Amino acid sequence: MSPKKRIMLGFAAGAAAILTLAGCGVTNQQSSAADDAEGPFYDGKTITLIVPFDAGGASDTFSRMLAGYLSEYLEGNPEVVVENVPGGAQKEGLNRFARADHSSGLHLAMGSGGIIASTLLDTEGVQFDPDEFETLVAFGGGMTIFGSTQAGIGSLDDLTASTAPVYYGGLELNASESVRVFALDQLGIADFQPLMGYDGGGSITAAVLSGELSMGNSTSSHYLTNVRPLEEDGEITPLMTQGYVIDGEVVRDPALPDLPTMPEAYEESTGKRADGMGWDIYRAMTTAQTNLLRNYWVHSDAPDEAKAALQDAMAKVVEDEEFLEQATELLGEEPLAQLGDEADASMAAVRDLSPEQVQWIKDFIVEAGVR
Amino acid sequence: MWEPAFEALGTILSPEHLLWLLVGVGIGLVLGLIPGLGGITGMAVLLPLIVGMDPASGIGMLIGLNAATTIGDTFPSVLMGVPGTAASQATVVDGYPMARKGLANVALGAAFTSNMIGGIIGAIALFLLIPLARPIIVGMGSPQLFMLTLLGLSLVVVISRGAMAPALISACLGMLLATIGSASMTGEYRFVGGIAYLLDGIDLAILAIGLFAIPSILSLLVQGQAVAHELPLSKGGVLRGAREVFRHKRVVVGNSLLGTALGIVPGIGGSVIDWIAYGATKSAVRKDRDQFGKGDIRGVIAPEAANNAKDGGVLVPTLMFGIPGSATAAILLGGMATMGVATGPTLLRPENISLVFVFIWTLALANAIGAIASGALARPLSRLSLLKPHSYGPMLIVVMLLAAYQSGVQWGDIVLVVVIALLSWGMQAIKWPRPPLIIGFVLGTGAENYLWISVGRYDWSWLTQPWTIVVGVLVIITLAAGLTNSTGRIAQSVKAVTRRMTRGAKTPEKEKVNDA
Numbered sequence: 033m034s035p036k037k038r039i040m041l042g043f044a045a046g047a048a049a050i051l052t053l054a055g056c057g058v059t060n061q062q063s064s065a066a067d068d069a070e071g072p073f074y075d076g077k078t079i080t081l082i083v084p085f086d087a088g089g090a091s092d093t094f095s096r097m098l099a100g101y102l103s104e105y106l107e108g109n110p111e112v113v114v115e116n117v118p119g120g121a122q123k124e125g126l127n128r129f130a131r132a133d134h135s136s137g138l139h140l141a142m143g144s145g146g147i148i149a150s151t152l153l154d155t156e157g158v159q160f161d162p163d164e165f166e167t168l169v170a171f172g173g174g175m176t177i178f179g180s181t182q183a184g185i186g187s188l189d190d191l192t193a194s195t196a197p198v199y200y201g202g203l204e205l206n207a208s209e210s211v212r213v214f215a216l217d218q219l220g221i222a223d224f225q226p227l228m229g230y231d232g233g234g235s236i237t238a239a240v241l242s243g244e245l246s247m248g249n250s251t252s253s254h255y256l257t258n259v260r261p262l263e264e265d266g267e268i269t270p271l272m273t274q275g276y277v278i279d280g281e282v283v284r285d286p287a288l289p290d291l292p293t294m295p296e297a298y299e300e301s302t303g304k305r306a307d308g309m310g311w312d313i314y315r316a317m318t319t320a321q322t323n324l325l326r327n328y329w330v331h332s333d334a335p336d337e338a339k340a341a342l343q344d345a346m347a348k349v350v351e352d353e354e355f356l357e358q359a360t361e362l363l364g365e366e367p368l369a370q371l372g373d374e375a376d377a378s379m380a381a382v383r384d385l386s387p388e389q390v391q392w393i394k395d396f397i398v399e400a401g402v403r
Numbered sequence: 404m405w406e407p408a409f410e411a412l413g414t415i416l417s418p419e420h421l422l423w424l425l426v427g428v429g430i431g432l433v434l435g436l437i438p439g440l441g442g443i444t445g446m447a448v449l450l451p452l453i454v455g456m457d458p459a460s461g462i463g464m465l466i467g468l469n470a471a472t473t474i475g476d477t478f479p480s481v482l483m484g485v486p487g488t489a490a491s492q493a494t495v496v497d498g499y500p501m502a503r504k505g506l507a508n509v510a511l512g513a514a515f516t517s518n519m520i521g522g523i524i525g526a527i528a529l530f531l532l533i534p535l536a537r538p539i540i541v542g543m544g545s546p547q548l549f550m551l552t553l554l555g556l557s558l559v560v561v562i563s564r565g566a567m568a569p570a571l572i573s574a575c576l577g578m579l580l581a582t583i584g585s586a587s588m589t590g591e592y593r594f595v596g597g598i599a600y601l602l603d604g605i606d607l608a609i610l611a612i613g614l615f616a617i618p619s620i621l622s623l624l625v626q627g628q629a630v631a632h633e634l635p636l637s638k639g640g641v642l643r644g645a646r647e648v649f650r651h652k653r654v655v656v657g658n659s660l661l662g663t664a665l666g667i668v669p670g671i672g673g674s675v676i677d678w679i680a681y682g683a684t685k686s687a688v689r690k691d692r693d694q695f696g697k698g699d700i701r702g703v704i705a706p707e708a709a710n711n712a713k714d715g716g717v718l719v720p721t722l723m724f725g726i727p728g729s730a731t732a733a734i735l736l737g738g739m740a741t742m743g744v745a746t747g748p749t750l751l752r753p754e755n756i757s758l759v760f761v762f763i764w765t766l767a768l769a770n771a772i773g774a775i776a777s778g779a780l781a782r783p784l785s786r787l788s789l790l791k792p793h794s795y796g797p798m799l800i801v802v803m804l805l806a807a808y809q810s811g812v813q814w815g816d817i818v819l820v821v822v823i824a825l826l827s828w829g830m831q832a833i834k835w836p837r838p839p840l841i842i843g844f845v846l847g848t849g850a851e852n853y854l855w856i857s858v859g860r861y862d863w864s865w866l867t868q869p870w871t872i873v874v875g876v877l878v879i880i881t882l883a884a885g886l887t888n889s890t891g892r893i894a895q896s897v898k899a900v901t902r903r904m905t906r907g908a909k910t911p912e913k914e915k916v917n918d919a
Binding site for chain 2: 086159227234242
């Protein structure tokens with residue numbers, strides 16, 4: 033072989049490698065609809081689970097783990113392949129899910145409750161109808177607010193007693209963040225200043241440590257795995273959690289049961305009950321944000337046989353000790369899992385926001401953004 | 404401190420871990436070699452594989468891959484003038500002219516040696532920075548980060564030759580492109596025009612492929628000639644390149660330290676660090692400055708040393724605080740979570756510290772192995788520069804379009820690459836520099852967010868904070884130095900003064916690196 037040829041061969045091999053790599057993103061398996069009647073529904077098939085996040089994040093990692101267990105518990109042990117479709121703040125992935133052919137029941141999707149809530153506010157780029165998504169399982173995950181020792185915030189009382197401005201940092205002023213800003217604003221802090229635009233949980237932690245922020249937020253999962261050592265060192269103090277919503281009431285985060293929820297903190301510091309339009313919205317958005325942090329959906333057009341098999345398998349997955357252990361290790365807390373009716377009730381709480389309530393959120397975001 | 408270090412070394416040198424490290428390095432070299440693909444692709448593909456893997460092996464594979472991509476990417480940069488990844492764009496400027504003179508092997512040898520030295524210095528720096536990580540990161544508040552992005556932006560004037568206005572317009576255009584998408588401060592969408600694809604803004608990988616890689620291949624095809632006609636230094640060229648590096652000790656060590664320091668600052672990343680290293684070296688050397696751009700070996704050493712050194716710096720915020728210092732670091736963090744390794748302050752606990760050493764050893768080892776392997780491949784691969792472009796150009800364009808599509812799996816990716824390539828072609832035609840555009844794009848988002856937070860938090864009092872002033876003075880010196888260089892004779896006297904100032908400011912600059 034001449035050197036030239038050898039080089040070209042090398043390039044051909046390289047090109048083949050790329051095609052394989054590129055192919056990893058697009059695993060659109062066509063269904064073989066012919067083999068019904070005999071054997072389990074999913075026997076020998078491949079299910080595609082669309083994850084609208086980048087590979088490598090917590091949601092992707094969790095979904096890949098779940099996919100393995102789902103495959104194990106589904107009769108016929110089909111392969112469950114995760115397809116990452118990031119972009120458009122989950123909208124790209126869910127659009128693709130909505131467009132897929134569901135007659136064979138081979139497409140599932142993952143998405144956050146936050147996107148379901150935000151489709152009410154912001155329909156730009158939304159080509160899917162959440163009412164057509166049937167929840168197989170929803171995993172929860174809380175949010176924790178913590179104060180900066182450096183900035184003199186060691187307790188809830190320090191917040192309300194502070195005469196200096198209290199700075200609260202977050203990533204992005206979206207619908208989910210707006211209710212936390214609302215709740216903190218209601219506490220009766222003399223000069224409350226939300227600051228958005230930090231580029232990650234780690235940046236917020238660093239800003240809280242230096243006292244640039246008086247308090248910051250973090251997912252409870254990130255808090256437990258990454259931030260807690262700083263609590264033990266006395267650098268930060270956990271203040272409250274966003275809580276979960278069970279039967280329409282905000283209850284404490286089981287991962288951090290000693291911390292009051294935001295409505296509790298409000299009632300304690302003002303003596304008033306957490307009622308009214310703002311708090312109703314808080315409860316609805318908290319349902320979306322924490323109860324429904326990670327949802328796994330099948331499309332309503334999928335065959336009933338497929339849905340039954342998936343529901344059945346998912347119910348077994350969330351009971352599996354090994355799965356729960358692995359999930360706890362990954363997230364730092366055991367995720368709250370809601371199946372069937374429970375998940376549907378949580379979804380309905382979000383979907384049923386009235387047009388006035390939606391407008392209220394929009395106005396609040398504008399108002400908080402220019403503050 | 405020493406016991407966990409040796410324990411980690413033992414772990415790393417066991418056959419199993421060494422094997423995974425080699426797998427990572429091997430894949431990394433191939434991905435680096437193919438223009439358009441890089442560490443992010445590799446990380447994303449390897450990630451599912453590491454579920455259930457022993458953490459040390461997983462770290463070996465991911466870090467090995469990451470280090471090797473910035474080594475392998477030198478091949479296309481030098482041999483074809485097409486950057487292998489966004490991190491070796493600046494290598495093209497002098498590496499490619501060297502290949503045209505038939506000195507490809509020398510350039511490659513110098514690059515790999517610089518990669519190795521840079522990577523090892525980065526690893527040592529990571530080791531030394533462990534106790535300092537916390538004060539550094541906590542000390543970098545939003546005002547300081549804003550000023551550092553300004554310092555990066557001010558280097559635009561140093562890098563650019565000739566007229567200043569096109570360079571500045573190009574940088575502004577980059578900053579403008581960075582504003583597309585959702586503005587996190589207010590939750591608004593900007594300049595998306597109802598196109599769903601633009602909601603997330605423009606991807607850096609897409610911009611880099613469109614801006615540098617595709618136009619380079621197009622110009623090769625238009626010229627229609629092989630890059631070089633003969634390779635006079637086919638034998639021994641690599642070693643000669645390596646020797647050249649040792650002749651320029653200050654360039655290689657200085658840029659390694661610069662790369663590490665820049666790596667620590669979140670949000671800068673390889674696509675800008677190479678240009679900054681190149682620009683800083685060009686303005687710092689006194690001898691034969693006009694050789695830059697015509698095949699000066701220092702122009703190869705500087706970006707290559709800085710880019711491998713940065714990996715050590717990037718790991719400081721990534722590991723110690725869970726702040727991903729770059730896009731690949733973000734995926735790495737996900738990988739750590741998959742393997743059940745908690746990052747952040749917990750990692751510094753005595754029971755976990757040996758894992759940090761696994762990172763350090765792996766980084767050093769991966770750079771050494773990657774560089775030696777590349778050195779061995781240099782001779783056969785350098786014959787690529789003898790090929791006629793039409794035998795590989797069209798295929799490379801297809802590969803790069805696929806690579807662009809692969810980054811987001813959306814048709815918009817391909818459309819955008821073509822649009823940016825056309826823009827880039829146009830900019831080349833009217834001789835507008837393109838590096839400022841990418842610098843503006845990368846630093847624009849950070850500059851905007853940090854400025855917003857600084858003003859929201861401190862009103863204007865942040866302007867009087869000591870470190871704001873120190874970095875601010877550096878910005879002014881950089882601007883003055885850059886602008887006077889370009890205006891020729893009238894500025895000769897001013898130049899002498901600024902030089903004296905720059906020399907005087909050397910010490911605070913080093914302090915800034917340690918303390919910023």
